[in-house]
Amino acid sequence: MSLVAGPGRGGLGDGQFSQNPKLCVDKHVAYIQSLDQRRDELDYWLTEHLRVSGIYWGLTALHLLGHPDALPRDDLLKYIISCFCDDGGFGAAPGHDSHMLYTLSAVQVLVTLDALEEFEQQIPRGKDKIGRFIADLQNRESGTFAGDRWGEEDTRFMFAGLLALSLLHLKHLVDIDKCVQYVKSCQNFDGAYGVSPGAESHSARVYTCVGTLALAGRLDAADTDALAGWLSERQLPNGGLNGRPEKLEDVCYSWWVLSSMAMIGRLHWIDKDRLTSFIFQCQDPENGGIADRPGDMVDVFHTHFGLAGLSLLGQPGLAEVDPTYCMPKQVVERVLNG
Amino acid sequence: MGLYSESPDWADIEPIPQDEGGPNPLAAIHYSEEYSEAMGYLRAVMARNEMSSRALALTEDIIDMNPAHYTIWLYRAEILFAIKADLHQELEWLNETALAHQKNYQIWNHRQTVVDRVGSPAGEAEFIARMFEKDAKNYHVWSYRQWLVRRFDLWEKGELEDVELLLKHDIRNNSAWNHRWFIVFGRDDSAVAGDVIQREMDYAKDAIRLAPQNQSPWNYLKGVTRRAGNPMSSLKDFASEFASIERPNEVRSSYALDLLAEIYSQESDGKLDAAVALDLLAKHYDPIRANYWNYRKALLEQPATAA
Numbered sequence: 001m002s003l004v005a006g007p008g009r010g011g012l013g014d015g016q017f018s019q020n021p022k023l024c025v026d027k028h029v030a031y032i033q034s035l036d037q038r039r040d041e042l043d044y045w046l047t048e049h050l051r052v053s054g055i056y057w058g059l060t061a062l063h064l065l066g067h068p069d070a071l072p073r074d075d076l077l078k079y080i081i082s083c084f085c086d087d088g089g090f091g092a093a094p095g096h097d098s099h100m101l102y103t104l105s106a107v108q109v110l111v112t113l114d115a116l117e118e119f120e121q122q123i124p125r126g127k128d129k130i131g132r133f134i135a136d137l138q139n140r141e142s143g144t145f146a147g148d149r150w151g152e153e154d155t156r157f158m159f160a161g162l163l164a165l166s167l168l169h170l171k172h173l174v175d176i177d178k179c180v181q182y183v184k185s186c187q188n189f190d191g192a193y194g195v196s197p198g199a200e201s202h203s204a205r206v207y208t209c210v211g212t213l214a215l216a217g218r219l220d221a222a223d224t225d226a227l228a229g230w231l232s233e234r235q236l237p238n239g240g241l242n243g244r245p246e247k248l249e250d251v252c253y254s255w256w257v258l259s260s261m262a263m264i265g266r267l268h269w270i271d272k273d274r275l276t277s278f279i280f281q282c283q284d285p286e287n288g289g290i291a292d293r294p295g296d297m298v299d300v301f302h303t304h305f306g307l308a309g310l311s312l313l314g315q316p317g318l319a320e321v322d323p324t325y326c327m328p329k330q331v332v333e334r335v336l337n338g
Numbered sequence: 339m340g341l342y343s344e345s346p347d348w349a350d351i352e353p354i355p356q357d358e359g360g361p362n363p364l365a366a367i368h369y370s371e372e373y374s375e376a377m378g379y380l381r382a383v384m385a386r387n388e389m390s391s392r393a394l395a396l397t398e399d400i401i402d403m404n405p406a407h408y409t410i411w412l413y414r415a416e417i418l419f420a421i422k423a424d425l426h427q428e429l430e431w432l433n434e435t436a437l438a439h440q441k442n443y444q445i446w447n448h449r450q451t452v453v454d455r456v457g458s459p460a461g462e463a464e465f466i467a468r469m470f471e472k473d474a475k476n477y478h479v480w481s482y483r484q485w486l487v488r489r490f491d492l493w494e495k496g497e498l499e500d501v502e503l504l505l506k507h508d509i510r511n512n513s514a515w516n517h518r519w520f521i522v523f524g525r526d527d528s529a530v531a532g533d534v535i536q537r538e539m540d541y542a543k544d545a546i547r548l549a550p551q552n553q554s555p556w557n558y559l560k561g562v563t564r565r566a567g568n569p570m571s572s573l574k575d576f577a578s579e580f581a582s583i584e585r586p587n588e589v590r591s592s593y594a595l596d597l598l599a600e601i602y603s604q605e606s607d608g609k610l611d612a613a614v615a616l617d618l619l620a621k622h623y624d625p626i627r628a629n630y631w632n633y634r635k636a637l638l639e640q641p642a643t644a645a
Contacts, residue, residue: 048407049404049406049407049408049409050406091409092408095381096408096409097408097409097412099408148408148412149412150411150412150415150447152447188516188519189519189523189557189558189560189561189564189565190557190561194516195477195481196481196484197524198484198520198524199477199480199481199484199516200477200480200512200513200516200517201516202477228630229630232627232630233553233627235626235627237626239626244475244512244513245510245512245553245554245557246475246510246511246512246553246554247475268629269627269629269630269633270629271626271627271628271629274626
């Protein structure tokens with residue numbers, strides 16, 4: 001999966017924006033398929049450190065678009081397994097060190113492909129190894145997680161760890177009460193959350209904190225109305241959402257903000273029609289793909305988060321997405337109830 | 339042929355080619371040769387865990403081409419400490435790398451590791467000022483700055499003065515407002531002196547008078563009020579400077595109207611006034627959030643509301 005931006009841009013080719021744009025399902029499917037074949041560009045290699053996440057973004061987007069089999073399953077599975085490291089984690093590409101973020105992406109892809117059994121056939125006790133890798137990265141004093149053996153801590157890694165463990169039915173390996181305590185310590189005077197105690201509130205960090213509370217079954221620990229009020233203030237007059245006060249809108253915040261609001265039951269505080277129209281304007285209607293904002297280059301990251309946001313908004317023609325797991329709801333239900 | 343394959347310094351190393359893992363499809367790989375060659379040598383020296391100045395130089399070369407390659411940073415830090423490299427020189431190089439790659443994550447953890455080892459924050463304030471010239475809201479820089487404050491006990495070493503300068507330049511810089519809160523209230527949970535509370539209230543009020551439709555100082559003002567244990571009604575006169583339900587066409591700040599609605603809703607006979615303020619917000623001053631304002635209005639109907 002290539003993470004190369006472009007070639008298209010959001011909006012129409014001549015810089016004009018359609019007044020009544022539609023969701024370009026087939027174009028997006030073709031766009032994601034084409035990414036798998038763009039290995040002759042330097043950027044393909046410069047984005048190697050994100051490859052496994054790129055596969056997760058592309059595959060999830062295809063599921064939401066109703067084309068779950070548009071990429072070759074065997075190739076994806078082989079690639080994911082080739083990123084598995086002896087320490088129990090996954091690197092972003094073969095030969096890269098294990099990291100929490102890519103371990104989560106790999107688990108999400110394995111689950112989406114319904115391939116955990118095949119994974120264990122090749123890596124005996126593979127699920128337990130992953131569980132150990134994640135659990136060892138928890139700071140047992142503060143509750144938060146490091147991303148790798150280097151020790152950088154970030155609420156992203158805490159949420160990623162819990163999410164992967166939940167998909168593997170291994171949440172009991174970590175101290176969940178401590179995670180909840182840590183999230184509480186990241187709450188700011190405006191009701192929202194930053195990346196660490198004292199850090200500025202930021203929509204993407206809000207998603208990781210609220211997601212952690214959701215996985216812990218402790219959404220009661222959030223100050224729901226203050227938090228949702230702050231989140232709803234992220235919507236700008238053009239319909240798009242930003243990450244912090246006085247910053248520009250960006251399609252990826254359609255996910256961080258909406259998913260958080262969905263988890264705490266306040267999604268309807270966003271003006272749905274205006275946000276939908278903003279995301280539509282970010283599509284390249286000719287070659288597919290979604291950009292961060294109209295006029296910019298499309299890429300798989302914004303394509304995925306734009307579609308996931310539209311799915312939460314109930315867009316017809318898209319499969320339902322789970323707001324916590326950021327995976328097709330059907331897949332999440334299969335793995336959690338199965 | 340390339341930089342490494344022709345160099346006598348690297349003659350003993352056999353580069354390891356990229357393993358793409360899965361079956362290799364279709365398009366011919368045609369990676370920029372320079373990057374491809376350097377990566378081949380990197381894989382080889384990492385495989386033997388070589389700690390040397392040539393390996394350090396190699397990581398620098400690759401980071402210049404691709405700073406987001408997280409595995410290289412860890413290796414670089416290990417080499418630095420193993421060969422006892424000059425860490426001040428490392429910081430000089432990091433300054434330029436950070437300035438050239440504003441959105442990169444890995445640089446900051448590396449810098450933290452190095453500065454922690456150096457044991458002094460000398461020069462960091464100047465570097466941060468240079469970063470802020472490019473983007474005074476860079477989230478990585480602000481997080482790093484908080485780490486510096488805690489690590490080197492810089493709470494009273496010019497942080498507040500610096501925040502004031504940044505806010506003078508851009509009163510809407512929410513990151514600077516957050517840092518102000520961190521410096522004044524974030525040190526510990528102990529009670530903050532009354533004169534400090536008063537100073538912070540006055541500071542936020544002055545900022546609001548300069549630009550009434552600015553979310554950050556309103557959030558700050560409400561935060562200070564709560565932190566001091568004062569009721570929101572203590573802000574009623576101030577909020578009334580910017581909005582009044584008697585003069586619905588002259589509202590200068592939707593945040594003032596929002597606050598007035600909250601204050602009215604807590605008054606025993608204020609429900610009707612609160613509803614008027616919330617209607618104004620839903621219909622005229624912030625219609626994109628009409629559902630939120632209507633929710634607040636619905637709460638007024640419930641007994642013992644806490645809007």
